[in-house]
Amino acid sequence: xxxxxxxxxxxxxxxxxxxxxxxxxxxxxxxxxxxxxxxxxxxxxxxxxxxxxxxxxxxxxxxxxxxxxxxxxxxxxxxxxxxxxxxxxxxxxxxxxxxxxxxxxxxxxxxxxxxxxxxxxxxxxxxxxxxxxxxxxxxxxxxxxxxxxxxxxxxxxxxxxxxxxxxxxxxxxxxxxxxxxxxxxxxxxxxxxxxxxxxxxxxxxxxxxxxxxxxxxxxxxxxxxxxxxxxxxxxxxxxxxxxxxxxxxxxxxxxxxxxxxxxxxxxxxxxxxxxxxxxxxxxxxxxxxxxxxxxxxxxxxxxxxxxxxxx
Numbered sequence: 646x647x648x649x650x651x652x653x654x655x656x657x658x659x660x661x662x663x664x665x666x667x668x669x670x671x672x673x674x675x676x677x678x679x680x681x682x683x684x685x686x687x688x689x690x691x692x693x694x695x696x697x698x699x700x701x702x703x704x705x706x707x708x709x710x711x712x713x714x715x716x717x718x719x720x721x722x723x724x725x726x727x728x729x730x731x732x733x734x735x736x737x738x739x740x741x742x743x744x745x746x747x748x749x750x751x752x753x754x755x756x757x758x759x760x761x762x763x764x765x766x767x768x769x770x771x772x773x774x775x776x777x778x779x780x781x782x783x784x785x786x787x788x789x790x791x792x793x794x795x796x797x798x799x800x801x802x803x804x805x806x807x808x809x810x811x812x813x814x815x816x817x818x819x820x821x822x823x824x825x826x827x828x829x830x831x832x833x834x835x836x837x838x839x840x841x842x843x844x845x846x847x848x849x850x851x852x853x854x855x856x857x858x859x860x861x862x863x864x865x866x867x868x869x870x871x872x873x874x875x876x877x878x879x880x881x882x883x884x885x886x887x888x889x890x891x892x893x894x895x896x897x898x899x900x901x902x903x904x905x906x907x908x909x910x911x912x913x914x915x916x917x918x919x920x921x922x923x924x925x926x927x928x929x930x931x932x933x934x935x936x937x938x939x940x941x942x943x944x945x946x947x948x949x950x951x952x953x954x955x956x
Contacts, residue, residue: 847871
C-alpha cells in the first residue's frame with residue numbers, strides 16, 4: 646500500500662448515510678495515522694461543485710471523481726460512474742461497493758474494525774446500493790432514513806461522531822413505526838398526486854412516509870406513466886433539494902441537466918436560492934427540463950407575430 650499524505654480536510658457527501666459513514670471512517674483513519682484530528686466538511690452536490698479547493702492535500706469520499714480532484718497527495722474513494730482517470734491522485738473506485746465499504750476496507754489494516762462497524766457498513770452498503778433482494782433491505786433503509794429524516798449533522802451530533810452508537814439506536818424504532826404505518830398511507834396519496842414535469846418525468850407529492858420507499862414502490866409497480874420520478878423537500882436552511890429516481894438509468898441524466906449528480910437510478914440536486922416555495926420549485930423544474938418545448942413555443946409566438954405583421 647502506497648503511503649497516504651496527511652490531509653488538511655476530509656470532504657464527504659452530506660445527503661445520506663453513505664456520506665456520513667464514509668466520512669467518519671476516513672476521519673478516524675486520518676487521526677489514527679497522523680495522531681491529530683482532521684476536520685470533516687460535508688456538502689450537497691451543488692455546494693461541492695461551487696466549493697473552491699484551495700487545500701494542498703485532501704481526502705474525498707462519496708463524490709464522483711473529476712479532473713479537479715486529480716492532485717498529488719489527494720485521496721478519493723468513490724463508487725459513482727466517472728469518465729475521469731487519475732494521473733496524480735490516488736483513486737479507490739468500485740461501482741459495486743458503497744463509499745462506506747471502500748473506506749472501511751482501507752481502514753481495517755490500521756486496526757479500525759469492530760463487529761458494530763462490520764454491521765453498520767454492511768447495512769450502509771445494502772441501502773446505498775439499493776440491494777432490494779437482501780433480507781436486511783428494510784432495516785438498511787431504516788438506518789439510511791435516520792440521516793434523511795434528521796439530517797447529517799444532527800445525527801453526527803446525536804452519536805457524538807461515534808459510528809458504533811448508530812447500531813440499535815432508539816430512533817430506529819421511530820423509523821420502523823413510520824415505515825409500517827406511514828408508508829402505505831403515503832404511497833396511496835402519492836400514487837394519485839403525481840404532477841407531470843415532462844413526458845418522462847413526474848413530480849411525486851408526498852405528505853407522510855419514507856419518500857425513497859414510496860417512490861421505489863411507484864416505479865417498481867409501474868403506478869405512474871413516468872420513467873423518472875422526482876421529489877422536492879426543503880432543508881432547514883431554506884434550500885430546496887430535488888431527488889430523482891428511475892429504473893432505467895435516466896435519473897442521473899435528468900439531474901445532470903440541473904447541475905446535480907449521483908447514481909444512474911438515484912441522483913439529486915439543489916435548486917437556486919431564488920426558488921422560495923414548492924410551486925416555484927415545480928415551475929423551475931418544468932422550465933429547465935423542457936427547454937425545447939419553450940423554444941418551440943417562442944418560435945410559434947414569433948411566427949404568429951410575423952404573420953400578423955404581414956396582414
